[in-house]
Amino acid sequence: MPIKRIIEGLNEFHDTYFVSHREMFEQLSQGQSPEVLFITCSDSRIDPCLITQSQPGELFVVRNIGNIIPAYGASNSGEGAAIEYAVGALGIKDIVICGHSHCGAMRGLLQIGNLTQQMPLVYDWLRKHAESTRRLVLDNYEGCSSEKLLKIAIEQNVLTQIENLETYPIIRSKLHGGKVTLHAWIYEIETGEVFAYDGSIGQFKALENRPFPVMNPLICAHAE
Template identity: 30%
Template sequence: MANLAPSFVSSPSDSCRGSLRTSRISAIKLKVRETEQTHLNLGSSSRKKQGLRMNASKETPELMQGIRKDECKTAEQTEGYDSFSEMKQRFLTFKEKKYLGNLEFYRRLAKSQAPEFMVIACADSRVCPSVILGLEPGEAFMVRNVANLVPPFESGPSETNAALEFAVNSLKVKNILVSGHSCCGGIRALMSMENADGDNSSSFIKNWVIVGKNARLSTKEAASHLSFDQQCRHCEKESVNRSLLNLLTYPWIEEQVMRGNLSLHGGYYDFVDCTFEKWTLDYYKTISRGNKDMIAVKGRSFWS
């Protein structure tokens, strides 16, 4: 029995050690296979991604080619370089002949501004008020938007009425000029709209020019017998008058007009024959009519 005990104990121990070694070897082999499979999967995934990138490149070869070409271009080779080169020369000419020649004037402007006019004009590149009306720096606080429209007070905040608030309440301008013009694309878009209240469109332009819907409606009533081009011309002037009426919906503007501190003017520039028509809103006659859709004017003049 004494000899059997050691033999009974040692035999299972050797067997266990053998089993453990076998298990470790199997585990190592399994780990190796898993690692290899992982590498294979990663390689396959990488090839798939590479294939996707290749497909994407094949779908937009012009874009990829354009990017590579643009990376090789210098600033002097870009398409807009010549235009900005000319603009640079214009700026330097302005600096030499106007700025440096009137240095004290421009230094005073750097400290403060006190413009007599506020001008609301169209964003059209052909009708720059400073060029047409000879406005110098510091003379006019200016807003330009599509179709030179003034939204009514109840429409809520916009860049135009924010500028109005600053010009009237802070700068204390004496005159507001709303200037329309011939061949206005914004007015043409307004007149082309099928629905007088808007087309429920996602177009920013349509959603903006609908501000002039009352001008469109009155034009359709008064000039329905005319051609579309003639109706647009009629609306170009009518929209100016509607904007003047909209100005009176701002309490702080009407207050200044009523006190005689502020005058509201309409203008129309015809760049086909280079003429300018100017008129002034007659506040007391306008409000005495009791009709918010009617405007009385005075001091109409024609510059040609």
């Protein structure tokens, strides 16, 4: 899509959608109160608001290569600042980490040596923050086809990032008090389906009419 088409889209938005939803945008200008922190990949094939049918102001979105959340203290990242703001300032109670099928970042992770010369910054990003996913997949799923390994890597990466998310002090505190719920999702581009990790069975399953929040060990420990 050339930039000319983008500009045409901006004009169409202003002249049609904005005009018919002017009251909503006037309300949004007074402040935001999103309901969900949605962390996903930068991949152009994923539109969080489209796949969730959310309106402007309903999702607080963080996007990067591989839907990665660096562990607390691993770097002074924008991701960490966004998490603190979403939970601490906006009071968000549900956090989704959403991976997707055919993820180029995870494909690159499984062949990470090929990135050192061509994309050194991508190499550093994945090596620092997704190495545990790579190690888990290669050590435990030897003999699987490349496509099967990619699917496993996509799923395991989402779970790894959930674990990284739990290292943030504000998240651990909210989890302990039962004030935040975490969700691990995979969006399948070719079918439009979303699969959620069900901790009770240890698998991703189709998300239909109810959520499958990631089981919270802090809540269990607190309850005991």
